[in-house]
Amino acid sequence: MFVTISRPLLWLFIVGSGFGQMVNLTSTNISYKQFLLPGIIGMTILFSSVFSTISVVWDREFGFLREMLVAPISRTTIVMGKLLSGTALSVFQGMVLLLISPLLGMKITFAGFLAMVILIALLSLAITAMGLFIASFLTSLEGFNVIMNFIVLPMFFLSGALYPMNKLPEILKYFTYVNPLSYGVDAFKHILFENNGTLGAEFPLLLDIGVLILFSVIMITLASYSFERKG
Secondary structure, three states, X not given: OHHHHHHHHHXXXXXXXXXXXXXXXXXXXXXXXXXXXXXXXXXXXXXXXXXXXXXXXXXXXXXXXXXXXXXXXXXXXXXXXXXXXXXXXXXXXXXXXXXXXXXXXXXXXXXXHHHHHHHHHHHHHHHHHHHHHHHOOXXXXXXXXXXXHHHHHHHHHOOOOOXXXXXXXXXXXXXXXXXXXXXXXXXXXXXXXXXXXXXXXXXXXXXXXXXXXXXXHHHHHHHHHHHHOOO
């Protein structure tokens, strides 16, 4: 857990300190580190959720998945077990990062904290379901790492985590619109800081929640269907 949390902390305090010296935030009342917090929470959820599904590839490679598939339970039960375990781990890690907000000079009310937990759980569910769906087609750990890095890193950089999405070139903005992480990070901004001009949320909160719910339903359905066809 310490090693897992250390990566986002490095981004927050080291990268944030460096980039913060180059970014002019005189027109807002937040610092660059504060701006980074929603994105770093999103990054933690992204990596934790996706890589928690690597157990599917591991189980397939060593034959344990075949034993689960022939057990007298539905394939959907297996999918939901993997899904909930990955989601729970991501929620816990996201909450740990949320607790460091006072160190950045940010004040979060109890209602705000509960709202963040709900949004973290929703984003974790969506990303874990996506990772589970992709992992259902892979047969080796090497293939998983290649595909995940090809997907995960672009998702992070095109999510508004490090810079506002409206500052991207026009052609890249279209990729942010189909990136589920963009809506998760944007929803976090609604809760953590409001009305901060270009550094604030860029989509309506209801749109963020609606997209995450829709994406979760689609990915869970596809993951369940893909497992039903296995073995």
